[in-house]
Amino acid sequence: MRIGSRASTGFFALALSISLVGCDDGRTPLTIYSPHGRDLLGLVEETFEAANPQIDVRCLDMGSQEVYERVRSEAANPQCDVWFGGPATILGRGARDGLLQPYRPSWADHLPAASQHPEDLFFGLYRTPPLLVYNEDAVSAEDAPSDWDDLLDEKWRGKVLIRDPVASGTMRTIFGMVLARSVTETGDAESGFEWLRQLDVQTKEYVHNPALLHQKMVRQEGLVTMWELTDILFQRLRGSPLGYRFPASGSPVIDDSIGLVKGSRQPEAARAFIEWVGSREVLLMAAEKAFRLPARGDLPPEELPEWARQALADLVTAEVDWQLIEERGAEWMSTWDQSVRGRGAKD
Amino acid sequence: MSPARLGRPRLDRPRLFAYLVVLGLIWLVTYPLLLTLIEALGGAGTWTLGHFGEFAGRIDEWRALWRSLWISVASVVLAGLVGVPLAFVFERTDFPGRRVLGALVALPVALPPLVGVIAFLFLYGESGFVSRAVQTVLGLDQPPWRLHGPGAILLVHTYSMYVYFYLFARAALARLDGSMLEAAAALGAGRWRILWRVTLPQLKPALLGAALLTFMTSLGSFSAPYIFAGGYRVMTTQIVASRVNGQYALAQVEAMVLASLALIALWLIRRFQGAEAVASAHGVAPVRRRIERPAARWGFAALGWGLAAFMLLPHLTLLLISLVPHGTWTVELWPPVLDFGNYRELFSEPERLRPMLNSLWMATAATAGAVVLGLMAARQSLRQGKRLGGALEVLVALPWAIPGTVFAVALGTAFSVHAPWFGRFVWIGTPIILPLAYLVRCLPITGRAALAGLRQLDPALEEAARSLGASSFGTLWQVVLPLVRPAVVAGLGLAFITGLGDFVTSIVLYTFETRPISIEIQSSLRVQEFGAAAAYGVLLMLMSAGAFLIWGRGEGRP
Numbered sequence: 001m002r003i004g005s006r007a008s009t010g011f012f013a014l015a016l017s018i019s020l021v022g023c024d025d026g027r028t029p030l031t032i033y034s035p036h037g038r039d040l041l042g043l044v045e046e047t048f049e050a051a052n053p054q055i056d057v058r059c060l061d062m063g064s065q066e067v068y069e070r071v072r073s074e075a076a077n078p079q080c081d082v083w084f085g086g087p088a089t090i091l092g093r094g095a096r097d098g099l100l101q102p103y104r105p106s107w108a109d110h111l112p113a114a115s116q117h118p119e120d121l122f123f124g125l126y127r128t129p130p131l132l133v134y135n136e137d138a139v140s141a142e143d144a145p146s147d148w149d150d151l152l153d154e155k156w157r158g159k160v161l162i163r164d165p166v167a168s169g170t171m172r173t174i175f176g177m178v179l180a181r182s183v184t185e186t187g188d189a190e191s192g193f194e195w196l197r198q199l200d201v202q203t204k205e206y207v208h209n210p211a212l213l214h215q216k217m218v219r220q221e222g223l224v225t226m227w228e229l230t231d232i233l234f235q236r237l238r239g240s241p242l243g244y245r246f247p248a249s250g251s252p253v254i255d256d257s258i259g260l261v262k263g264s265r266q267p268e269a270a271r272a273f274i275e276w277v278g279s280r281e282v283l284l285m286a287a288e289k290a291f292r293l294p295a296r297g298d299l300p301p302e303e304l305p306e307w308a309r310q311a312l313a314d315l316v317t318a319e320v321d322w323q324l325i326e327e328r329g330a331e332w333m334s335t336w337d338q339s340v341r342g343r344g345a346k347d
Numbered sequence: 348m349s350p351a352r353l354g355r356p357r358l359d360r361p362r363l364f365a366y367l368v369v370l371g372l373i374w375l376v377t378y379p380l381l382l383t384l385i386e387a388l389g390g391a392g393t394w395t396l397g398h399f400g401e402f403a404g405r406i407d408e409w410r411a412l413w414r415s416l417w418i419s420v421a422s423v424v425l426a427g428l429v430g431v432p433l434a435f436v437f438e439r440t441d442f443p444g445r446r447v448l449g450a451l452v453a454l455p456v457a458l459p460p461l462v463g464v465i466a467f468l469f470l471y472g473e474s475g476f477v478s479r480a481v482q483t484v485l486g487l488d489q490p491p492w493r494l495h496g497p498g499a500i501l502l503v504h505t506y507s508m509y510v511y512f513y514l515f516a517r518a519a520l521a522r523l524d525g526s527m528l529e530a531a532a533a534l535g536a537g538r539w540r541i542l543w544r545v546t547l548p549q550l551k552p553a554l555l556g557a558a559l560l561t562f563m564t565s566l567g568s569f570s571a572p573y574i575f576a577g578g579y580r581v582m583t584t585q586i587v588a589s590r591v592n593g594q595y596a597l598a599q600v601e602a603m604v605l606a607s608l609a610l611i612a613l614w615l616i617r618r619f620q621g622a623e624a625v626a627s628a629h630g631v632a633p634v635r636r637r638i639e640r641p642a643a644r645w646g647f648a649a650l651g652w653g654l655a656a657f658m659l660l661p662h663l664t665l666l667l668i669s670l671v672p673h674g675t676w677t678v679e680l681w682p683p684v685l686d687f688g689n690y691r692e693l694f695s696e697p698e699r700l701r702p703m704l705n706s707l708w709m710a711t712a713a714t715a716g717a718v719v720l721g722l723m724a725a726r727q728s729l730r731q732g733k734r735l736g737g738a739l740e741v742l743v744a745l746p747w748a749i750p751g752t753v754f755a756v757a758l759g760t761a762f763s764v765h766a767p768w769f770g771r772f773v774w775i776g777t778p779i780i781l782p783l784a785y786l787v788r789c790l791p792i793t794g795r796a797a798l799a800g801l802r803q804l805d806p807a808l809e810e811a812a813r814s815l816g817a818s819s820f821g822t823l824w825q826v827v828l829p830l831v832r833p834a835v836v837a838g839l840g841l842a843f844i845t846g847l848g849d850f851v852t853s854i855v856l857y858t859f860e861t862r863p864i865s866i867e868i869q870s871s872l873r874v875q876e877f878g879a880a881a882a883y884g885v886l887l888m889l890m891s892a893g894a895f896l897i898w899g900r901g902e903g904r905p
Contacts, residue, residue: 031859037874058859061870065591066854073756076763079776079858093593167591205495208574211872212468219474235875238674330593337588338407 027056030269033071034084035064039234040290047285048276055269064090064169071099071261078263081270084277087169088115088124088255089326095121095259103260103271107278110298114322115255122259124295125278126230126286129251129315130174133232134224135217136243145224147248148178152198160199161222163213164206166333170228170254176325177252177318179332184321189332196340206341217242228254233291233307246311250318255295365727365735372724372742374770375787379761380606380749383599386760398596402604407580412604415566415582418497419612422504422565423558429505430512431554433654438520441635442647449517450896451655456510456841457891458661459848461868462884464570465877466661467503468494469668476664479680499575504565506661511557511564514841515799518833519553520546522803525633552620552802553834556795559616563747563791566609569851582608583750590752602753609748613741662888669881689882699867703886706863710846713785714793717842718835720786721793726827729801743794746787751851758784759855781861784852789842796838800831844891 034041041059049057062070064086071080071094083091083100094100095117102120115124132151134144145151151160165171175196182192204222207213210231216222218240232244258277264270276282280299286292288305293312301309402408437449458466469475473490481491494502523546531541547554569583576584582605589598638644667682669689676682693699721743728739746754762774774780804827812822828835850865857866864887871880 029859035873038870038876039874060859060862061873062854063873069590070855073759073763073855074776077773077776166588209872211875211877212465212574214875215877216474221473235674240674333592334594337592338405 027054028266028269029056029058030082030266030273031080032057032059032082032084032273033067033080034059034061034082035067036085037061040286040292043285043289044277044282047282048273051276052269052272055272057273063167065167068094072097075099075263078261078265080261081264081266082273083122083259083261085125085256085258087128087173088122088257089173089322089329090169091122091257091259092117092326095119099262100259101262101264101267103274105271105275105278107275107280107296110296112295112297115257115295117259122257123278124255125258125283126256126292127295128170128228128230128254128256128293129246129311129317130170130226130228130254131232131251132224132245132247133217133227134243134245135220136241138220138223139243141243144243144245146245148174148226149249151202151224151226152195156224157202158204159223160202160204161213161216161225162199162203162206163210163225163227164208166337167208168210171226172329172333173252173254173325174226175336176329176332177320179328180321180324183324189328193336193340196336197343200340200343214240214242229293229311230291246314246316248316250316252318252320253315256292361727361730365731365739368720368723368727369735369738369742371720372739375783376742376745376790378770379757380754382761383753383757384603386599398600401597402600408585408601408604411580411582411585412608414497414579415605416608418500418504418581419562419565421501422508423561425501425505426509426561427512427554427558430509430557431516433509434513434516434520436647436651438517439633439635440647441637442644442651444648444651448651448655452658453510453514453895454662454892455507455658456514456844457888457895458507458665459868459884459887459891460570460850460865461872462665462880463507463661464503464574465872465880466664466668466884467499467506468574469664470660471499471502476680483680495575496579497576500568500571500581503571503575504568506658508561508564511560511841512554514837515553515557515560515796515834516550518796518837519550519799519803521833522800522830523549523633528633549803553799555616555620556799559613559744560747560792560795562612563609563744566605566612567747567750569750569752583752586750586753599753602750605750606745606748606753610741610745613744613748617737617740665881665884665888668877669885671878671881673876673878689876689878692879693882693886702862702864702867702883703890705861706847706865706887707890709782709785709861709863710843710849712782713789713846714839714843716782716786717789717793718797718839721790721795721838722797722831722835724790724794725797725801726823728798740794740798743798744791747791751788751849752855754787755784755852755855758787775856776858778858778861781853781856781858781863784856785846785849788849788852789845792842792845793835793838796834796841797831800834801827803834804830840895843894847891847894848887 032041038061041061045057045059049055060080067080067083067086068090071078071083074080075098083094091100100121104120105123108116108120108123111124117123132145132148145153145156150156163171165175178195179189179192182189182195185191205216207216210227213225213227214231214235217225229244232242235242258274260267260270260274278296280296283292283294283296283299284303287294287308291307293308294304301312304312433452437445437452471477471492472494475494478490478492478494481487482489485491527545527549528541531545536544567583569587572579572581572584573587580588582601586598586601586605589595589601638647667685670685670687671682672684672686672688675684724739724743728736728743730736731739749757758780759775762772762780764771765773774783808826808830809822812826813819817825848865849863850869853863853865854869857863864883868880868883868887871877871883
């Protein structure tokens with residue numbers, strides 16, 4: 001077919017030949033699906049490979065919901081060895097779908113009971129506290145909201161940005177906490193929804209991904225929001241003027257977990273990785289360099305970096321009925337989406 | 348079934364071949380969807396229509412459906428209003444810089460997904476360049492507008508989809524028979540009359556093809572509604588919302604409803620097209636009207652450059668963002684620091700280069716396959732009877748009607764079971780599945796383009812070649828292909844770019860070995876590295892533009 005000149009033939013040939021180059025070097029490939037982002041993954045990959053030169057770590061970075069969907073869709077031909085990260089609620093769904101296999105690392109004994117899966121399918125590794133965030137250039141620390149209820153204050157009307165909760169594990173957890181509390185205290189979710197309706201009135205926009213949320217916060221399109229600690233610390237490190245407050249009434253701390261995928265092709269390497277990543281040294285490194293708060297309770301605070309000691313001192317952990325959130329979360333979000341979103345706000 | 352009884356032609360070799368093409372397409376296109384549907388309905392034994400009932404009972408579902416519909420129709424109208432006049436200007440008149448500008452104007456198609464939409468945000472968003480400039484000039488307290496809701500979606504759609512009209516109409520204009528225009532003029536028809544009665548009817552196949560592509564694309568469009576529309580849901584974002592909420596069956600129902608909408612559109616356009624093939628003898632393309640008056644010449648050129656500059660604004664914005672080091676640009680109008688750090692980082696690790704090579708080879712393989720398959724299907728569709736031909740045309744257009752995510756999930760489902768006798772293999776997690784998915788996604792483009800080209804072809808030419816003793820392959824190679832080349836090449840360029848920048852299919856089916864650029868862009872965005880994402884975007888854009896210029900060259904010179 002004379003579809004192109006020699007140039008296009010050359011283009012085809014070049015494209016094909018280049019892509020066939022570059023390949024196996026004989027190391028054992030260990031594939032990790034993770035929502036942790038490049039900073040932690042790069043660090044972990046480098047350090048683990050240095051300690052285990054025979055293993056080639058391959059990290060694929062994606063949202064926590066995506067990890068679940070991919071592992072689920074690949075169940076017939078599993079590509080992933082380690083499911084590294086994501087709230088326990090999502091790994092719990094994976095466990096129910098039979099996507100994980102039991103492996104109990106030695107460090108599991110140091111975890112609080114709530115962070116251990118009864119059948120050893122996954123374990124909490126880091127703790128991720130959701131919190132209140134404000135733009136430091138536009139809002140002083142005294143004026144900044146110090147509890148969830150402060151967001152409903154008149155002065156923040158139209159200045160609150162919210163990451164779209166339907167697609168965000170962090171936001172679902174916060175909303176879940178509000179609704180679960182309402183159920184515990186009043187018997188139904190109505191007063192929780194009322195709170196969310198008031199929040200909707202305050203909300204300028206539901207932002208569709210964390211990148212845009214950050215961008216809009218920095219550019220002062222909105223002044224206050226809720227997000228999680230690790231992300232905000234990274235943004236601060238990179239010079240973003242974002243301040244944070246731990247809510248006084250408590251934060252629904254997310255158990256960021258890890259598990260071994262069923263049908264993993266490199267179970268040995270995968271087990272070695274899980275054992276390694278939860279070890280004391282690696283947890284301290286992750287705390288030092290990637291702002292991860294360890295879930296293990298046995299690490300002496302004086303060995304943790306300054307930010308972590310501060311966080312542990314300020315953090316109030318909210319009592320949350322995780323069971324209830326897991327059971328009714330989908331239904332609640334569906335209701336919120338249909339009858340709360342955008343109902344109160346002008347737009 | 349006895350062919351004789353039905354009075355049909357015998358099942359001779361061409362007809363058998365046509366059936367094979369149909370079978371192949373069914374296997375690739377319909378079969379995976381059917382398997383998914385069965386799964387959505389609860390699998391054999393536990394059939395339930397409950398989810399359809401749930402769908403029908405929810406007002407927000409109907410609202411989303413209506414919005415998808417009207418936005419798609421509006422996108423077609425707007426894209427046509429921009430694209431077709433541009434095609435006329437660049438194909439029928441001659442002025443300084445016409446060739447370069449003609450290629451530049453098609454470049455919105457090279458704007459990569461995801462970051463492309465982000466570029467719009469940086470330009471026209473609340474704190475974007477244009478909005479801030481307008482705000483400063485007019486001395487407003489508030490930004491002059493918010494890039495939000497249906498208006499924003501339509502802006503992005505028009506911008507990225509007029510190219511379909513532009514390219515298809517240009518290809519058709521290049522194939523126009525100048526002698527017919529001369530004859531009409533000699534018979535006393537005025538310029539408008541010729542346009543309405545001679546030119547546009549000849550363009551009809553191309554325009555309908557472009558309209559269909561635009562309609563389907565905006566029906567399946569995801570990034571723009573996702574980022575701009577917030578709670579203003581259309582069907583594609585509704586599907587995603589259902590999926591992330593764990594309502595998989597409802598999501599499947601929504602996908603099926605969306606696909607039905609697309610099928611209805613396809614049916615309508617086919618009816619509108621009618622059975623008659625618009626054939627033209629292979630005459631000489633009409634001479635371009637050379638603009639002679641110097642003032643008008645330069646006026647045209649200036650207008651052309653202005654337009655091209657406007658069309659290239661998002662690309663330039665992307666380039667600018669790619670030069671901004673992380674976290675250095677906050678509330679300033681212009682980024683305070685610019686350097687090549689993002690690119691250095693990108694080229695310093697072979698790990699980060701790999702996705703570009705992956706995208707290249709997968710898009711190449713997929714395009715080659717889609718061109719061959721599209722051409723075969725289009726040719727058979729026109730040669731065979733109405734029923735078989737119609738089936739072929741629908742099959743070719745179908746992938747466009749299915750949102751990328753849904754289709755990818757369907758392919759993943761179909762090819763995760765080992766049952767060779769049922770045409771199912773475990774391809775998930777292998778390097779085969781992604782190029783295959785690209786191929787199917789590109790098929791409507793190459794198939795449509797080939798159909799438009801073949802429809803303009805006079806069947807008498809082929810008959811003549813055959814009666815002069817050429818073999819059927821010889822006829823195809825020496826007569827048909829050279830004549831449909833402009834149309835096929837237009838389709839090829841678009842298909843390649845679609846594959847190169849694909850995001851929605853890739854996100855479901857990629858593996859470590861086959862991760863494409865768009866996935867890398869996505870993970871940069873996830874960690875708020877706009878600069879790195881934009882740098883990838885710029886490289887993707889350069890590759891798309893390069894491919895486009897290679898294949899766009901010589902276009903319109905049959």
